[in-house]
Amino acid sequence: MRPAVVEYVAARTLEEVLGALADGETAVLAGGQSLILELTAPKEAPRRVVDINEVDGLDTLTEREDHVQVGPLVRHREFESDTVGGALGDLMRTVVRHIGHPPIRARGTMLGSLAWANPAAEWPALAAAVGAELTLTGPDGCRTVPATEFFTGPFSTVRRPEELLVEARLPVFPDGTGTGYAEDRRVTIYPQAAAMAVVTVTGGLVSRAAIGLANAGPCPVRARAAENVLLGAELSDACISAAAEAAATVDAVRDRRAFQTLTRRALTRARDAL
Numbered sequence: 001m002r003p004a005v006v007e008y009v010a011a012r013t014l015e016e017v018l019g020a021l022a023d024g025e026t027a028v029l030a031g032g033q034s035l036i037l038e039l040t041a042p043k044e045a046p047r048r049v050v051d052i053n054e055v056d057g058l059d060t061l062t063e064r065e066d067h068v069q070v071g072p073l074v075r076h077r078e079f080e081s082d083t084v085g086g087a088l089g090d091l092m093r094t095v096v097r098h099i100g101h102p103p104i105r106a107r108g109t110m111l112g113s114l115a116w117a118n119p120a121a122e123w124p125a126l127a128a129a130v131g132a133e134l135t136l137t138g139p140d141g142c143r144t145v146p147a148t149e150f151f152t153g154p155f156s157t158v159r160r161p162e163e164l165l166v167e168a169r170l171p172v173f174p175d176g177t178g179t180g181y182a183e184d185r186r187v188t189i190y191p192q193a194a195a196m197a198v199v200t201v202t203g204g205l206v207s208r209a210a211i212g213l214a215n216a217g218p219c220p221v222r223a224r225a226a227e228n229v230l231l232g233a234e235l236s237d238a239c240i241s242a243a244a245e246a247a248a249t250v251d252a253v254r255d256r257r258a259f260q261t262l263t264r265r266a267l268t269r270a271r272d273a274l
């Protein structure tokens, strides 16, 4: 396909990035693993890109006591090692290994994946499931939105064209938390269906639960009906099956049987990881 002719801006500072984005028609070039494909569709392609790769300070990944902060140039592969600890780190390590292949993970960024908002992608589903908060910076300053409100449709978010997504903040899970992930990929490059589960067990009962589904609808799905089945219950096979059934009744879910099976698998893995 014929690539579009685009103007390229190499930014050195955050101010230069925001200055370039101010026209509302400039795309951010982070890892380029999705944008480059977009540039081969001349009609919809942006006319200008601003490369953020040489801007200092955008590659920070910081683990605090109760959350992890991820900057715009943190590549997928950073999550393959034990940079992030605890159960959140376990989930991220498992999930990231399913994203593309090593060269894509070496260039692509988590924030790029969130901004791109492919409903089949793993990071948006994880961000929505764990209750991540996303911070945007633009001409009017900073604003933070919950990941569950960030995605508005396929490849569509609340981000204004003048804004840069500058941080994802993911809560750290308490002790007694297990996580699990399951996906069905078959022949596609993105998962056809995926489920992830986070369960915290206190005194033998589920005290906290998060279930995320990827490619279940136009936006990443947080399956709260399934979480409600789990809360306060013992994590038995019967409870897991009931939660999986509830996950598959979420409005957006298309292939109910697949999501039921994958949710059951993710929950069983989460229980095994406790």
Ligand SMILES: Cc1cc2nc3c(=O)[nH]c(=O)nc-3n(C[C@H](O)[C@H](O)[C@H](O)COP(=O)(O)OP(=O)(O)OC[C@H]3O[C@@H](n4cnc5c(N)ncnc54)[C@H](O)[C@@H]3O)c2cc1C
Binding pocket: 027, 028, 029, 030, 031, 032, 033, 034, 035, 036, 072, 098, 099, 100, 101, 104, 107, 108, 109, 110, 111, 112, 113, 115, 116, 120, 121, 122, 123, 159, 163, 164, 165, 166, 189, 190, 191
């Ligand atoms: C062959 C192949 C297989 C893949 N498989 C998978 C897969 O299995 N799962 C998966 O999740 N992904 C997959 N991807 C996509 C990959 O994860 C991308 O890295 C990711 O979607 C985008 O990240 P990026 O940093 O490359 O963003 P870019 O391509 O640079 O940008 C993507 C979009 O987001 C915008 N953007 C980027 N960063 C910001 C920011 N900080 N603020 C505002 N806007 C921003 C850009 O303007 C652009 O519109 C695959 C890609 C390829 C080519």
